[in-house]
Amino acid sequence: MTSVSAFLAPEDLQASGSGPLYVKLQQALEDAIHSGRLKGGDALPPERDLAEYANISRVTVRKAVDELVRQGKLVRRHGSGTFVSRPMEKVEQSLSRLTSFTEDMARRGLSTRAEWLERGLFTPSPDEMVMLGLPAGGMVARLGRLRIADDNPLAIERASISAEFLPDPENVHTSLYAALEARNVQPVRAIQRISARTVREHEADLLDVAAGSAGLAIERISYLSSGKVVELTRSLYRGDAYDFVAELTLG
Amino acid sequence: MTSVSAFLAPEDLQASGSGPLYVKLQQALEDAIHSGRLKGGDALPPERDLAEYANISRVTVRKAVDELVRQGKLVRRHGSGTFVSRPMEKVEQSLSRLTSFTEDMARRGLSTRAEWLERGLFTPSPDEMVMLGLPAGGMVARLGRLRIADDNPLAIERASISAEFLPDPENVHTSLYAALEARNVQPVRAIQRISARTVREHEADLLDVAAGSAGLAIERISYLSSGKVVELTRSLYRGDAYDFVAELTLG
DNA sequence: GGTTAATGGTATTTTTTTGGTATTGTATTT
DNA sequence: AAATACAATACCAAAAAAATACCATTAACC
Structure with a gap:
């Protein structure tokens, strides 16, 4: 205006x-x-x-x-x-669409940026081997980011993707989904698990909150139509700054 | 093109x-x-x-x-x-099955019961008047329950319903939705807002956790097809004992 | 398999827009 | 008349916007 x-x-x-x-x-x-x-x-x-x-x-x-x-x-x-001036407000994310964080925030007129915490190919943890269904000797791409909206740290996001789908994690600069789509990898199903837990000390540092405060933990696994697991993403949102909104249509 | x-x-x-x-x-x-x-x-x-x-x-x-x-x-x-991009939106989702606490617990093989904390007609708080759109002088029915699964307290649930839809809260013994349906009140849409916050002291007592630990707060508002607000329910789940799972179908 | 044209990627520079500041003039108050 | 607050002019500095020139990757073609 x-x-x-x-x-x-x-x-x-x-x-x-x-x-x-x-x-x-x-x-x-x-x-x-x-x-x-x-x-x-x-x-x-x-x-x-x-x-x-x-x-x-x-x-x-x-x-x-x-x-x-x-x-x-x-x-x-x-x-x-x-x-x-804009006082720090709670931002919301709708559950009814699986969209990228950036797109979601942009729709709300919030400027967002991210700082990389980790980005590269690694030897998978046992956890990742199981969840992603990795073959023996397979590598895993890890993308760790600190999400920042309007200069306020908002979430820690750690994604693990089989190197089969993302052999060049260093080239991911914006959206993970855009990078996957550029390689013609299109997940068709996802499961999100939402829970609450206390924020650990090193996480509290990054998020600029007190250690022990409440955080919203979201774990997402997305699948190809073939059933193969594409991505395992674990995010931790500041409880005081983030709402997850789900809209339901009942029978 | x-x-x-x-x-x-x-x-x-x-x-x-x-x-x-x-x-x-x-x-x-x-x-x-x-x-x-x-x-x-x-x-x-x-x-x-x-x-x-x-x-x-x-x-x-x-x-x-x-x-x-x-x-x-x-x-x-x-x-x-x-x-x-081929947008990953257009989500048909099975969130509705997540709304029923009892059903959710049954799927996990847990027996559930509830203790009443509060049940009756009250003069509405300013908050309730606004959220429920109550007329001047209108009353509100409050149903407060402690949800218990396998003898472990799991959640505090407080529902507010306009007396117009539920004039006899004392007669609600099991499901709130069953009671509403018996009066031909059928919400068709609901919005859930999920966030994380620390558990307050009196809540911690009820939930048998330490005060200050993380809890999953869920606020649900359901509407009639006319747009009228039927119900405002605020729940607080133990962060260490409850996960909210959403399954999404993309494309 | 090499060549080449077409495509996106990037560094540098110039121009325009925007807030920042010093100086001066003018009315009001004391 | 002096002091103060108010307002206008002219110029400065930072940032964003836009243009230019050149680089890197892909894919098609021979």
Whole structure:
């Protein structure tokens, strides 16, 4: 929403004769935020646009914005823009579709990034050999990532894939599913197991929470139509920041 | 379908003056995908063709495509082309079978019983008034139970139902759904929200775990076909004793 | 099997947009 | 008249956007 008139009416500024211009603009902006016309994460129009629209100078606009930045209601980014602050909210993921984390977050307008914890080919653990049904001597590709949404660490995700399906894990840069699809590997069935457990110490470090706090553990196994196991992914989400939503249609 | 003009109209790009070029192209491509002009598996025209057609540089085209790849909507293959992903959505799923606690436990071969914690008509809390959409002066039926499997307390379950649908909670002895069905109240849709949180002290007592340990919190809201809210149920499962399993069918 | 054309991948540079700041003018208050 | 708050102008710096030029991989063709 970059158009000024979309959330600012002219009468908001010229009405009620007395009082400094910057105070009126400040109140108008506060009102737009509280009423929801400007939501968390939205970009404010450029200062120059605001100034032109309100027929006041840019410095006056800045003084109004300054105060709201001081109050923490707006955030400035040099060269980029000014944005409405967004308190850390719980994000949700729908169970009824198996989509990639990134796609899911993007749909909610959250910027996400990931830091690699582990990426490469390894000798499988006994656990992986059984779950993935690996042949003797087979290798396993491991992709460990720390998922970050809006600068808040949100989840630790560890995926194991048989090297048969992903011989070049180093080349996975974005979505695991995209990488698999590029190799024509398309799972058709998946089972998710959701449970709660306490966060261990080294995990707490990564997630920026206290050790022992509650985390949502999700284990997913996906299968090809042939029945072969493609992927085993174990994720641990921050309990205070993540909701899993399932929508059911009953008989 | 490799011809650009087949799915991209020139006005899609030059219209609506403001905004970066790459965003416009991105939206145009998204639109083409969602509208079905580009189907899953289709090859996108080469980046150079797109650039020439839109009169923008190839890097700008790439930036638009980059974002869609990041969202998982497109897949790149070096030296080959860029393709529309076959989305892994369209999930028909068997989540409904997960809703019945008793059935779920029976499948695991566990005998279950319940102890009543609370059962009766009450003046609704503000929370309940909002979630259930109660009329002014309306009452609410509350059913609080401690679920026990094989002599181990497993979950605390608290249900709130508008008295309109359940005026006689004292007569509920087994399943809530059976009681509702007996009154011809049949929810057709439900939303479950699953999260993890620490167990509070009075809850820990009931569940026979240490206070502060991890619990699986499930909130379920079910609706009639009319959209009316029937039931709001909040459950807290012992994190160490319960898994929530969902099976998904893709494609 | 090598050649080659077509495709995506990347590094570098230039231009445009955006917030940041110093200076000056103007009205209000003291 | 001095001091203060307010507002306008002009210029600076950072970031994003866009363009250019060149590299790497694939696949088709001979």
